[in-house]
Amino acid sequence: MKEESDGSVKDARKCVPEKEGTDQYIPGQIISKITGYVKVVIAGLILAALIIATVRIIMRFPILWSAEGTEGFTEIIGYFFTVIIGIEIIHMLSKHTPGSALEVVLFCIARYIIVSEGSGLDKLLAVAAIGIIFVIRKFAFVRSFEEND
Numbered sequence: 200m201k202e203e204s205d206g207s208v209k210d211a212r213k214c215v216p217e218k219e220g221t222d223q224y225i226p227g228q229i230i231s232k233i234t235g236y237v238k239v240v241i242a243g244l245i246l247a248a249l250i251i252a253t254v255r256i257i258m259r260f261p262i263l264w265s266a267e268g269t270e271g272f273t274e275i276i277g278y279f280f281t282v283i284i285g286i287e288i289i290h291m292l293s294k295h296t297p298g299s300a301l302e303v304v305l306f307c308i309a310r311y312i313i314v315s316e317g318s319g320l321d322k323l324l325a326v327a328a329i330g331i332i333f334v335i336r337k338f339a340f341v342r343s344f345e346e347n348d
Contacts, residue, residue, distance in 0.1 A: 238292050241292065242289045242292045242293065245285055245288060245289055246289060248285065249282050249285045249286060249289075252278070252281065252282050252285070253282055255278075256275065256278045256279060256282065259274070259275065259278070260275070262274060262275065263275065273313075273314060276313060276314060277310065277313075277314035280306065280309070280310035280313065280314065281310070283306055284303065284306045284307055284310065287299070287302050287303045287306055288303055290302070291303050298336065301332055301335065301336060304332060305329060305332050308325050308328050308329055308332075309329070311325055312325045312326065312329075
C-alpha cells in the first residue's frame with residue numbers, strides 16, 4: 200500500500216482505473232480473459248466435432264444388423280463412449296471442479312473396460328482404478344470443492 204500526498208491510502212493490488220472512462224488492466228487480468236475466451240472457443244470446437252461424430256455414429260447403425268455377434272454393438276458403444284467423453288471434457292472446461300475431472304477419467308476407464316480387448320489383468324486394474332476414483336470422491340473431496348447441482 201502507498202500513502203498519497205492527500206493522506207489517502209491507495210491499494211496497488213486493486214485494478215481500479217484512476218479516471219473514469221479509462222481502462223487500466225493488470226497484465227494477468229488480460230491473460231486471464233484471453234485464456235477464458237480460448238477455452239470457450241476450444242469447447243465450441245469440441246462441441247462441433249461431437250455433433251459431427253454423433254451424425255456419423257447414427258449413419259453407422261446398419262453395422263448392428265450386418266456384423267457377426269456383438270462386434271457391431273461393441274463398435275457403436277465405443278463411438279458413443281467417445282462422444283460422452285467429449286461432452287464430459289466440455290463440462291470439465293466449464294465447471295472447473297475436481298469432480299468433473301474425475302468424471303472424465305471415470306468415463307475413459309469405463310470405455311477401456313467395455314470396448315478394448317485387453318487382458319484380464321488390464322481389465323482388473325481398470326476396475327480397481329474405478330474403485331479408487333469412487334473412494335476419492337467419497338472420502339478425499341473437500342465439501343467446498345464439490346459442485347452444487
